[in-house]
Each structure stands twice: as structure tokens, then as C-alpha cells.
Amino acid sequence: MEHVVVIGGGPAGLTTAYELKKLNKDIEVSVFEADKMVGGISRTESYNGFRIDIGGHRFFTKVGEVEEMWRDVLSTDFIRVPRMSRIYYKNRFFDYPLRIFNALSNIGAYESVRILLSYLKWQARPHPREENFEQWVMNRFGGRLYMHFFRSYTEKVWGIPPNQIRADWAAQRIKNLSLSKAVWNAISGANDTASLIEEFDYPRLGPGMMWERTAELIEKDGGKVTLNARVEKLERSGTRITAVEVSGSDGTHRVEADQFVNSMGLRELIQRIDPPPPQHVLDAAADLAYRDFLIVALVLNSPDPFPDNWIYVHSGDVKVGRIQNFRAWSAEMVPNDTQASIGMEYFCQQGDEFWDMKDEDLIAQASLELERIGLAKADMVVDAHIIRQPKAYPVYDTKYKDAVDVISEWINSLENLQTVGRNGLHRYNNQDHSMLTGMLAARNILGEDNDLWSVNVERSYHEEFQHEEKEEFEASKAS
Template sequence: MHHPVVIIGAGPAGLTAAYELVKNGIKPIVFEKGDKVGGISRTETYKGYHFDIGGHRFFTKVEEVQQLWLEVLGDEFIKVPRLSRIYYKGKYYNYPLSLFNTLSNLGIFESFLILLSYLQAKWQPNPVEENLEQWVINRFGKRLYKTFFKTYTEKVWGIPCNEIQAEWAAQRIKGLSLKKAITNALFGTNNTKTLIKEFDYPVLGPGMMWQKFQAAVEAQGGQVDLNSSVVRLEHDGKRIERVIVQQDGKLVSVAGDHFISSMPIATLIHRLDPLPPDAVLQAARNLNYRDFLIVALIVNREHLFPDNWIYIHSPEVKVGRIQNFKNWSAAMVPDPTKTCLGMEYFCTKGDGIWTMSDTELLDLATSELAKLGLANAADVEDGVVIRQPKAYPVYDHEYRRHLKVIQDYLATFENLQTTGRNGMHRYNNQDHSMLTGWLAAKNILGENHDLWEVNTERSYYEEFTIKPAQQEKVLAKV
């Protein structure tokens, strides 16, 4: 079996590449190991309820991507007003933090202590800013840092804040300080980056977009095979010759002229045959990931809170974020008298949360929902657990060096391109992942684009952690 282009992965990057190719008369084959398209941007369903693997807003400044969305989905987009807040000790705080809302919720005494802590930080600042903890305390004071920054950041990344680099914090918390927040509140000025007030969203979730892409690819002669895992890429010198695919318990050999991969780049390295040199294999082993699972709960309540999602900063619970899918699109919840919540847990494969059984996770999510005071446990009627390994590539203190070794090695293949979040170990949003797929297709069509230059904001390259003074913290390995 031979195809002009073989694409590994039917997520945003892979399907965008396939779509651009069929529009230009090239019929690729796409292999997806899962049972549905979309990758981490897919939509899962359970008893008629639709939910994301994390919320996926459709908003981009990339004109080519915006045009693709409209071209493929058309009038099946809806406009969704954006509302997301921080939930802490039973109260909602605006996000980003606003002065009067924050002070009102905290009360006079706590606000006074926060002000004293801030003044102390201004009077005796940390002389160095090597990590996020030092950086935030210098701008907000220790008390506000512990209240609104520490817990959530450590929930998401599983790394102490004093191991996260200050440069990364400077990019993620652009232009913010307590002084600036007070100035903005008193004088109405705001030079910080503002958040969008509404976004586009497919009426039945993001998976609807990728199903439309799949249908468009197949309608023009392309092929998308689900439940098809690429277990080996055979190469000879500077060219990939074929892939070996596991389908229905059998191994199938598929040759091709060009190959595009969005599988995790570390996994790709270990599936090359012959294997790369030991230094490249070791670099792949040293790339780390943060995993993710969502517990979707069906709650017998018509309304719970108006937000699309809320950030849970409360340290007494493990849940990090809660999606309210009814507030993304009412069509995602088949019974208008009920609500579907996505309880999101950031974890590492093999840790205490990841290894819990589905029953234990349903019990945990239900009890934490009640503990937060957002719903009664008795109102939770049903639920389901979805696990997503390798959801977030981790920018640890050596990731850039390891990735460069891998990148240089893969560059020796003249007919292989890697795309997407995991295919490039890049913390991309779906629009940037799509752009890498689109440009990969353009390269096959004769253009010359460097995919590694896509989304080159400094924050996407900044090392995420500082090297601990003693033993390195071990995260999930390939």
C-alpha cells in the first residue's frame, strides 16, 4: 500500500494538513490511534451529554486559521459570552483580579494584612528574582501570593513555585502588580493585556469542527483511519520509507513519499527503525509531560453558576478547574433541567490521582463539589471519567537542550515534518497547532516554511523550571 502523504494523528494539526492537501489534489492517509478525531480538542459524549477535554475557545489572530474555521463549519458556530472567575473560600473573584472586587471579598482585616505584606515586599524586596515565587512576592507581597498564585499554579504543574522560572512568570503575568491594579481601579487606566469578551464555539463542542474536517477530507478522496496506531517508522538514510500500523490486531505496512507526525515527539523517536543514536534516545526520555483527567458530573440542577469555567484556588481540594458545559452551549446538555460539570484534575501518570479507579474519582469529584459549596452531593446523578495522557508538555530546566538534540536529528530526514502541540513539544493553542499543519502541507506543495518559527513568543520558549539545588524533581517519563 502506497500513499503520497502519510499523516500520523487526526488532531487539529494533522487534519488541517490533510484538508489543505486534498484541496490541492493530493490524497493523504491519516492514522489516528483513538476512536474519534480531534486529539485533545475532541468532544466526548456520555448518554447524550457533550463535553470537552478542557474548554476550547475558538478565537485567533491568525487570519488563515480563522478562514479555515469559517470555511469548514460555517453557520454552526455560536457566539459565547466569556465569563471565568476564581473561586476561593466560597466567593467569586474577577479574573484578572480587580481591586474593589478582591478587597470586598477578602474583608477589611485581610485586605489590611495584604497591604502590609505588599509594603513589606516593597521595603525589603527579594534581591534576586530567580523563580516565580520571588517574582510574584516582589510585585504583590507574600500574603496575596499565597492566596491567589501559589495553590493553582502548583495544582496545574505539580512543581513548587520556587522551581518555576521568574522569566516564565514575567510572560504569563504580563504587566501586573498590586500598584498597577490600584491605579487601574482608581483612575480607569489599563495597560495590561485584556481578555476577550466573547468567542466562537461549535454548537456541539470542538469535536464537531474536527468531524467536519474529517468529512471534508474523505469527501475529496483522502482517508482517515481510526483505531490505527503507528508502531514503527522505517527509514533508510535520509528518508522515511514506510510506517507499520496496528489495525484490528494486525500489522499493516504503508509506504509514502511524505510523512507528517503529530504524535508526541518523544514517542516518535522511539518508534523510528533503525533507532536513533543513544544521545537522541536519552534526550527523548528526558522530555516531561503533565497529564490530565476530567470527571464529567451530571447534576440534577438547572443552574449552578453563570461562568463558562471557574479556577479553583482553594488548597483543601484537588480539583483545579471546573467547566460548566451548559454555559458553553446549551445544546451540549440534552436535559435543560440538568447541568453537566467538568471537574478537571491536573496530574502525572502513575501518581495518586491518575491511579484512582473511576469509581473513586467519581466519589472524589462529587465530594469536592459539595465541599466547595457549589452543589449538593445528592444532586449528582451520574458521571464518567476521561483520562488524557501527555496533555501538557512541561518546560523544565533542561527541556530546551533535549528538544534541540531531537530537533537536529529529525531535521536530517528530508521527508518528515512534525506538527502540533505534542509533535513539537510546544505549549501551543489549537490555532497555532493548525497553523503548523497548514504550513506543513504548504511545504509539500512546494513552499518553504520553518514550522519551528510558528508562535515564537518568548513565553513559548522560556524554560519553565529552575534547576533544584539538590536532586531533580522527577516527572512523567516517556
């Protein structure tokens, strides 16, 4: 019986294992997850009855097989949630998606004219090449709007100037959106891009519910999901991986398998292969960077101070990047009606001053920033919980593309190793894309020949996922 080892129990890794057991129950599947719970960044942690979504996860997709898996796993445990979000900038709240009169009243007539003139200028004389995020945005929105709504928030999220972020990231995250389209959406109510959807599905107990249930189903079908199990080494013999070395509470074990699917960070994957890849591959892996993340979940002694799912904080006078209201996602995220649970999200780097700040100081800063923005008084905070999430986002800096090209070429030379998911491909995938890479990896093991590195390119997200691509994919499954 063929044995498959899956490294990582996040959406991509668990989807790989689920798909394998769904398509062939005779395959032996072992999932090793380094954390104490499954789900990766899509997990839902619990603190004194309060459930905490790490980053906020909307369940929306145009990929049919992903939607089918969501329904198969959670069935009736989805709720329909209205999307409400705003942008906080210069002491004002802007509706997001854009509402034309709200935006104009907040910006003012004079600045609105300047934004329009800047937009016309960049339409007439755009950057001839779009190599970085700044150029990409200016060509579509103009320099003035870029300065207001893109530059400060992008620097806060990534910790580097926008002109050091490749245009790939913008093309992937806000594809096919321009100022003219945004204004039309605001006037007509069309909002026809996935980033602007008005409603979405959400598991009633948070996204971790999806992955906890998936792990249960994998084990029910004979697979094994082991927590607190860190893959320390992948043993290689020529062009094949032969075994992994796994450390856990009961010591270190060597596990042999026929096929291996990885979803941990691409940099760490390369560094843990023994004997190591050629030096140029190791050098490429060292060039990959990540952005880390922490959330300070504040418990207030009052009902919800605002109705939004989350608020994007563009102002530079506070460090918080996004603010979640957990009850706005699901009432079951909060254990009572008399308190509120608010997630203050911060983007940082492991080892920097903010990441290493004492918990009590983080709680104090988050409480004061909540008050400074005008959402709630700091003295309303009666409890708090902090979650630090390393490697939350792969960084699309000037080095990443060349590095990934080098690494992917070498990994493709291996006969029985595939890598999937956001960190496994070093691509800022949404959850459904990560799941799709896991599905395709499973199908490759069963005989298909899917290029996982091009999933985001070939079957891109939002409105660009065309019917003919889906029909082509369905035909390939039938052949």
C-alpha cells in the same frame, strides 16, 4: 502522485491534511489517529446525550488564516459566548478577570495593603534573572500576590514546585500582563489581553464538532482519515523516513509515503524511529515529561448550580483544579433543561494513586468536593462519566528546553519529517497555534521554508501578534 502520511488526528494533524488538500487536491493524504475519534484533547465526547469538552476550548485568535479555516469548516455553526469565570480561594469567589471592588472586599483592606507593599518591593528590587516561573511572576505581581494566586494553583496543575518550571511557560501564557495592567483593566474595563477576553466563539456542539467536520472535508477531497490506527514505528533510511508501521483492528500494516508530518508526543516519536537516532537524542527524549488529566462529568438532578464557563480552584483543601458548567458553553451540550452537567477537572500522572482510582471512588470524591466548595449538594449527583486524558500538557521543567533543542536539531537533519502541534513540538500551544504549525508544515511540503519550532516565538499570541508580522507573512506567501 506524492503521498503524505500525517500521524495524529488532533487540531495540528487534521489542519495539516486539510491545508494540503485545500492547496493541492492531487496530493494523497493519509491521517492515522490512534483514538476512536478525532480531535485529540480538543475532541467532544458524548455520554447519554451529554456532550463533554475535554478541558474547555475557547475559539479566539488573532491569526487570520486560522480564523478563516474555522469559518470555512463550520460556517454558521459557531455561537457567540460571553466569558464568565471566577477563582475559588479561601472559601471565597473572586471574579476573573479581576474586578477591583470584588477583589478588595474578598481580600480585605489589610491584606490589600500588604499586596501593594510587596508589589512595590519587587518593583524596586526584582529578581535580576528570570529563570523560573516563580521569579517571573514575583517580578510582575510581587511575592504576596504570587503566594495567594499563583503558587498553589500552579503546583496543583503541574505537580511540581513553581521554581522548577521555566519562565518560558509564564512568558507564553500570561505575556505582557502585570499587576499595574491588571488593575487598570479592572478599573477601565479594557481587558486588552487575549487571556482576558469577554466573549469568544464556540461550536454549538462543542470543539469536537470542528474536527469531525474537518475530517469529513478531508475525506470528501480524497484524503483518508483512519481511526483506531496507532503508528508503532517509523522506518528510517539515512536522513529519510520511508514508511510507518500502523496497528489497528485489522492487524498491522506498513505504509510507505514521500513526506511525513507528526503530531504525537515528541518523546514517543523519537522512541519509535527505527533505526533509532543517536543515543544523545534518545536521552533527550527521555527527559521530556507530560502532565496527565482526567475529568469527572457529573450529572445533577437540578438546573445549573452556577453560571460560569469554568471556575479555577486555587484552594489546596480540594484536589479539583477547574470546574466547568457545560451549558454555559452551549445549551446544546446538555440534552434537557432539568439537569446540569458539571465537569470536575483533575491534574494527575498516569499510574499515580488518583489516576488509578476506581471510577466509583472518583465520582464520590468529585461529588463531595463540589459540595465542599458550596456549588451543589453531593446527593444531587444522579449520574457521571469519567474521561482520562494522557499527555494533556507538555511540562516546562528545568530539563525540557535543552532536550527540545537537541531533538529539534536532529529532526531538522531529516529530509521528509516535520513535527507539529502541542505535543509534537513539546510546547504548550493554544489550539490556534497548533493549527498554524500544521498549516505551515503543509506549505513546507509544497515548497515554502517555515521554521515550525519558532512559531510561538516569531508570531506570539495575545496582543503581541503585531500587524507588521502579519504583513511580513502575507508578503512571503505572495513571493
